[in-house]
Amino acid sequence: MAKRLFDIACAGLGLLILLPLLIALALWIKWDSPGPVLFRQQRVGRFGKPFYIHKFRSMRVDAPALGPQITVGEDPRITRSGRVLRAAKLDELPQLWDVLRGAMSLVGPRPEVPRYVALYTPEQRELVLSVRPGITDPASLHFRNESEVLARAADPEREYAEVILPAKLKLAGEYVRQASLWTDIRLILATLRRIL
Structure with missing residues (x-):
């Protein structure tokens, strides 16, 4: 309950404070390329329930038809x-x-698309999907x-599925087992330091 109240307070305050920036970014995206300002994509949330995540659109409108679901280099x-x-991770602000x-929550395992969640073991699904996904x-x-x-990988999608995804799930599992409000605050501060 404390985590949810913390999320609501921080997200609500963040949206209010960042409103001028959000409007400015939306206008820039609209001016820069044709298409909607926001990008919506189905992800897998808590208890395996699908939901639509929101981001500022950072790719061409026809991007899904032109390449993989993962982004590779330039x-x-x-x-x-x-x-x-x-x-600058500004595309994540609509979340x-x-x-x-x-x-979602401010802090939690990043939500994956159904295609990659299908690769989770039953134990990983039970643990990682037991909490709200995070920003x-x-x-x-x-x-x-x-x-x-x-x-740098010869086969980026295979590299993601076989190397990066298992490593992410290991870190996600460790987070879920040790999660606390103080852990979340430390991770938020670490994220802000990286961005700034």
Whole structure:
């Protein structure tokens, strides 16, 4: 209950304080490339329930038809504004709304698309999906340069499924077992330090 109240208070305050920035970013995205400002994608949430995650659109509208679900290196599908948004993690800001509506938490295992959740073992599903997914978590900090790592791989999708995803799930499992409000605050501060 304390975690949920913390999430609601921080997400609500964050949306209010960041409103001018959110409007400015939305206008920039609209000016930079045709298409909607927000990108919605189905992810798997708590207890395996699907939900739609929201991000500022950082890729061309036809991106899903032009390549894989993972982003690799200097992906040509990324727009000019998208490069800046991704580098500063500003594309994630709309997820504060997902936190406010209860689909996500500020801190928790990053939600995956159904395709990759299908690779979880039953034990991983039970543990990792027992909590709300988050905007940040230990794996997000550890794999901040994930797209660069994938760009060096001979088969990026295989590298993600066989190397990166298992490592992320290990970190996610450790987080879930040890999670506390103090852990969440430390992870939020660490994330803000990385961004700044």
